[in-house]
Amino acid sequence: MLNNSPVRVKPWEFGPLSTEEFGDEEKELVMRVLDKKRVFRFYDSGLEQSETRLLEDLYRERIGVKHCLAVNAGTSALIAALIGAGIGPGDEVIIPAYTYIATASAVLVARAVPVIVEVDDSLTMDPKAFESAITPYTKAVIPVHMRGVPSRMDEIMEISRRHQLIVIEDVAQANGGSYKGKPLGSIGHAGCFSFQQFKLITAGEGGMVATQDDKIFARCSVYHDSAFAYWGDNMKNNYEAFPGENFRMSELNAAVGLAQSRRxxxxxxxxxxxxxxxxxxxxxxxxxxxxxxxxxxxxxxxxxxxxxxxxxxxxxxxxxxxxxxxxxxxxxxxxxxDRHIYKNWTYVMEKRGASVHDNPWNCASYKGNVEYSADMCPxxxxxxxxxxxxxxxxxxxxxxxxxxxxxxxxxxxxx
The missing domain is CATH 3.90.1150.10 (Aspartate Aminotransferase, domain 1)
Structure with missing residues (x-):
């Protein structure tokens, strides 16, 4: 006779991974910011001891990269990394069919064109599908370490080297993960993290770009703050300024992210x-x-x-x-x-940019012809x-x- 009584009658009461860890350390570091009355990271005094700088230092050491740049969101990290790597109009960027819509959106904000490819039974990018999608217009690939699972980075890096492509790791859902002993985010040309509330580590909102590349870091720094070259010691670095955004991280967000990241x-x-x-x-x-x-x-x-x-x-x-x-x-x-599945990215499927008359698909620089359909990745x-x-x-x-x-x-x- 079948037992129809449920195995578990006790409630399943587990909340977000990150916020259930909130405790005294978060309170202490947030209060430290308020006590200092210094909530803007580029305030003239205390630059080296800003919470944002300490958070960047932690990730530099933990990941083992030369540069880390804290920003206000994981999407901002992706956009800054793409711009930092020189990706722009006329370029194609290959992304997996299963990822948060922000991966595709970041490519479009950089005014490049996303090319969507299949995942395999790891639910991360299929390297064979990736290589098959490369065209003369392909400049970069974004492997996404989806739901905490590392992508097949050996194959992806080997293909990218042969085709001279930029690799930007999307680590938004896999902070703390690794691949064959290497921290995720340290394998490609850049790694992008998210500190949004539903990630393993949160700052409420926030992100991080990690890279070994001096030029990518310099361009990310300029793009994440259009006034970056004019804040204090940054003037001494002779950054080549160009128009950017305001992707700066607040000291309050950094304090929460720092407390969380330590554990x-x-x-x-x-x-x-x-x-x-x-x-x-x-x-x-x-x-x-x-x-x-x-x-x-x-x-x-x-x-x-x-x-x-x-x-x-x-x-x-x-x-x-x-x-x-x-x-x-x-x-x-x-x-x-649904927003993690390509067929529900409506504005991508319909090639709808921010402007009716000029978007990445119809701009004069783009010579390719990418097509999308709901059944393109069966x-x-x-x-x-x-x-x-x-x-x-x-x-x-x-x-x-x-x-x-x-x-x-x-x-x-x-x-």
């Missing part, structure tokens, strides 16, 4: 322990296929993803798993937010339609993990 290694370790325990408990199941992880040791591990053989089986499995008290999602029930759509995702949390206990294992095994036995 990142511990957070990732806890998440990896949670995921490893669950994976160990279900990896023998023939009914499901676990997501491919290009480097399991580098997985940030806040998401457990597996596939069912068909879309219908996935829907059924998801519903039964929910009945067992384990929240989960598929593409069909908004477990994957492998991606099929994978997402068959995927089931369970969000993990650093505060999950062994009992919580075992509930997930028991529920998955119970539902699998019914397949």
């Amino acid at each position: 990142i290694n511990g957070l990732v370790s806890k998440l990896q322990n949670v995921k490893n325990r669950i994976v160990d408990g279900i990896q023998d199941l023939s009914q499901i296929q676990l997501q491919s992880i290009p480097d399991p040791q580098g997985d940030v591990s806040y998401s457990l993803i597996f596939y069912l053989p068909t879309i219908e089986q996935s829907k059924k499995f998801s519903a039964l798993l929910s009945h067992e008290g384990i929240p989960n999602g598929t593409i069909d029930n908004n477990g994957f937010a 492998t991606t759509i099929n994978l997402l339609s068959r995927a089931i995702a369970i969000g993990l949390h650093q505060n999950m206990t062994e009992e919580d993990c075992d509930d997930v294992i028991t529920a998955i095994r119970k539902v699998a036995s019914r397949q």
Whole structure:
């Protein structure tokens, strides 16, 4: 007789990964800013000890790069990195079909054209699809380390070197991750981080550009603040000024981000322990296929993803798993937010720029002919339609993990 009683009746009450860590250190550093009455990083005094500078120092040391630049958002980081690398009108930039819409938007704001390619069963960019999409107009690629999972960086870097392409890593969803011992964000020409509230580390809003390249850093610095060359010691560096934005990070945001970032290694370790325990408990199941992880040791591990053989089986499995008290999602029930899937990027699909008369697709500099359609990446759509995702949390206990294992095994036995 089947046991219809749910495996878990206790509520699943895990909030965002970052804000549940708020504590005395965040309060202390925010109050330090207020006590100093210095909320603008380029204020004349105390430049070296600004919270923003300390946050940049932390990431320089942690990632092992020469330069880090704090900005006001992850999208701003991507835009600044693209501009910093000289990407602009007439250029194509290859991006994966599964990523937050900001990846495509940043390319468009830089007035380049996004070229969308398939992901593989890691749900990160398929290197073969990437290479097949390269044209004479391709200047850069943005591999996205999606849902904490590192992209296949060996293959992507090798292809990029052969074709002399700029590599900008989108690390917005994988802060703290690595690939074969190298911190994510340190492998390509630039790495871009996000500190938005739903990321592992938050500043409320915020971002970071990391790079070894002096020229990219100088151009990012100028672009992130059109007055950058005129603030204090920056005048001495002879930056070549050009029009920019105001992407500066506030000292208050930096204080929160600094407190949070100091505990990142511990957070990732806890998440990896949670995921490893669950994976160990279900990896023998023939009914499901676990997501491919290009480097399991580098997985940030806040998401457990597996596939069912068909879309219908996935829907059924998801519903039964929910009945067992384990929240989960598929593409069909908004477990994957639509804005992360290329076919729902309406303004990209319709080639709609900020101006009707002049946008990246129809500007005089662009000689290519990129086309988009909802069915252009069938492998991606099929994978997402068959995927089931369970969000993990650093505060999950062994009992919580075992509930997930028991529920998955119970539902699998019914397949």
